[in-house]
Amino acid sequence: SQTIHQWPATLVQPVGSPLSLECTVEGTSNPNLYWYRQAAGRGLQLLFYSVGIGQISSEVPQNLSASRPQDRQFILSSKKLLLSDSGFYLCAAEGSGTDTQYFGPGTRLTVL
Amino acid sequence: AQSVTQLGSHVSVSEGALVLLRCNYSSSVPPYLFWYVQYPNQGLQLLLKYTSAATLVKGINGFEAEFKKSETSFHLTKPSAHMSDAAEYFCAVSDADYKLSFGAGTTVTVRA
Numbered sequence: 311s312q313t314i315h316q317w318p319a320t321l322v323q324p325v326g327s328p329l330s331l332e333c334t335v336e337g338t339s340n341p342n343l344y345w346y347r348q349a350a351g352r353g354l355q356l357l358f359y360s361v362g363i364g365q366i367s368s369e370v371p372q373n374l375s376a377s378r379p380q381d382r383q384f385i386l387s388s389k390k391l392l393l394s395d396s397g398f399y400l401c402a403a404e405g406s407g408t409d410t411q412y413f414g415p416g417t418r419l420t421v422l
Numbered sequence: 423a424q425s426v427t428q429l430g431s432h433v434s435v436s437e438g439a440l441v442l443l444r445c446n447y448s449s450s451v452p453p454y455l456f457w458y459v460q461y462p463n464q465g466l467q468l469l470l471k472y473t474s475a476a477t478l479v480k481g482i483n484g485f486e487a488e489f490k491k492s493e494t495s496f497h498l499t500k501p502s503a504h505m506s507d508a509a510e511y512f513c514a515v516s517d518a519d520y521k522l523s524f525g526a527g528t529t530v531t532v533r534a
Contacts, residue, residue, distance in 0.1 A: 359521065415465045
């Protein structure tokens, strides 16, 4: 079965600082990868998804970006954080042929 | 895109009582339906998945869900609530382009 790692677990950053969140997947090859955000009272919002190395689709225009430098590595970045970027960021992976997304433990980001 | 409606943002049940969480999806029949559970500050955990093999799906922790095409519903039940069932529950349906559409979530509290 697949395992999804995310780090860091928690992060407190000042407004205007850069961001890099990392997600790695074990136990499957060529997964579809996803970044979601949960803001207080707003449910799950899909930010980006990727079906292969270097292939990124953006769902919501914002100051965030994503990259997939390796098959099982997915990175969420920002050059300058906004207060509205605070939230709980979840990485998910869908193994090839499984049609099921499994989620990582999440990263709690607080922008002050 | 599919739409998912979870009726009731909060449900409170007594320990030992029936848990019923309601989920309705838009009229086109999706390939797959899911229920996920999220405990505080954790990622989403898959409870169960409907794949059209059987209309009644059994999941982990004693939960089950019934797919009713005529009602476009996929309600989640557990006969006897336990304190450990206190969490937020999300219904999701598969959508085009490898994506999931999530409901807004239902928070379950269990009274002793």
